Amino acid sequence: MTKRKTKFKKMENEERYTATEIPVSQLVSRAQEEHTKHDKQMKIIEQSISYLHELNNLELESFYCIHINWHCVATQSDRNDELNKVKVFYPAELAISEFNIKQGLVRRFNKFINPTLPMGYASEAKERRDRYHRLPLDNEQGESDLNVVYAEMINFLTRGQANGSIPPLYTREDNVMSNTSITGVCSVLKTLYYHKHTGASFAEAALSGDEWESEFKVYPLKKLLFELGKLYGPKTMIDMDIAEIILDKDPYMYQDGIACPTRFQLLGVYSHSLAI
Numbered sequence: 001m002t003k004r005k006t007k008f009k010k011m012e013n014e015e016r017y018t019a020t021e022i023p024v025s026q027l028v029s030r031a032q033e034e035h036t037k038h039d040k041q042m043k044i045i046e047q048s049i050s051y052l053h054e055l056n057n058l059e060l061e062s063f064y065c066i067h068i069n070w071h072c073v074a075t076q077s078d079r080n081d082e083l084n085k086v087k088v089f090y091p092a093e094l095a096i097s098e099f100n101i102k103q104g105l106v107r108r109f110n111k112f113i114n115p116t117l118p119m120g121y122a123s124e125a126k127e128r129r130d131r132y133h134r135l136p137l138d139n140e141q142g143e144s145d146l147n148v149v150y151a152e153m154i155n156f157l158t159r160g161q162a163n164g165s166i167p168p169l170y171t172r173e174d175n176v177m178s179n180t181s182i183t184g185v186c187s188v189l190k191t192l193y194y195h196k197h198t199g200a201s202f203a204e205a206a207l208s209g210d211e212w213e214s215e216f217k218v219y220p221l222k223k224l225l226f227e228l229g230k231l232y233g234p235k236t237m238i239d240m241d242i243a244e245i246i247l248d249k250d251p252y253m254y255q256d257g258i259a260c261p262t263r264f265q266l267l268g269v270y271s272h273s274l275a276i
Helices: 003-013 024-054 122-133 146-158 182-198 202-206 221-232 240-249 261-267
Strands: 063-078 081-100 104-112 169-171 218-220
Touching: 024 218, 024 221, 063 122, 063 182, 063 202, 081 122, 081 146, 081 182, 081 202, 104 146, 146 182, 169 182, 169 221, 182 202, 182 218, 218 221, 221 240
Parallel strands: 063 169, 169 218
Antiparallel strands: 063 081, 081 104
């Protein structure tokens, strides 16, 4: 082997680093893990819908959509893992809607939450309040005890479920314009889980493990809509982009009974978690 080839071979085997001295191989590995996880979620949705359709149970199967409004988003860094910088969402409102194909909206759960915000985030919270949800930090109808929020949510989700199991939850992906965030939903569910089981704070829960995923399964709503659309509107639902367009148009924005009456009279339903 020539000296030039030996030099290139050595360069190929050397670890490369980012400007912040993080190994590129770690970034690639983390990205691959996320991609594999996403593909697995897509396959689970496909198989679930196909199975229910084959059993002729699809029209009465309940699906659960979840959305949050939040006051602010902080970042929690792990001292032992430079790559582990987690977004921590401080919720203002959590809503879950149960629906099926035959009946439409079946039940709804809505909870206002009054978390203690971290230092330095009052301005961000005010900006989000004025721009999106209009919910005050000290909401008279809000709940400060996260264990109460968790218990009421679990009671709603497990009602009628075999063995008290928690059904899959569907939500929209991160989209600033639509005020939606699957990252935010996961953050809040993770906080509720670890606060209930270990007493962890928002920051502590953010850096905890993935055990919470054994209790809560969170999937992209547009994939669910796409799979249902392929069965009930195959000429229209030709790809995932169509599902996203339908969600953006939000044809049920003015559906009676979706938003709570108080919020509707005061603000309209645009910012309400149940309407989104």
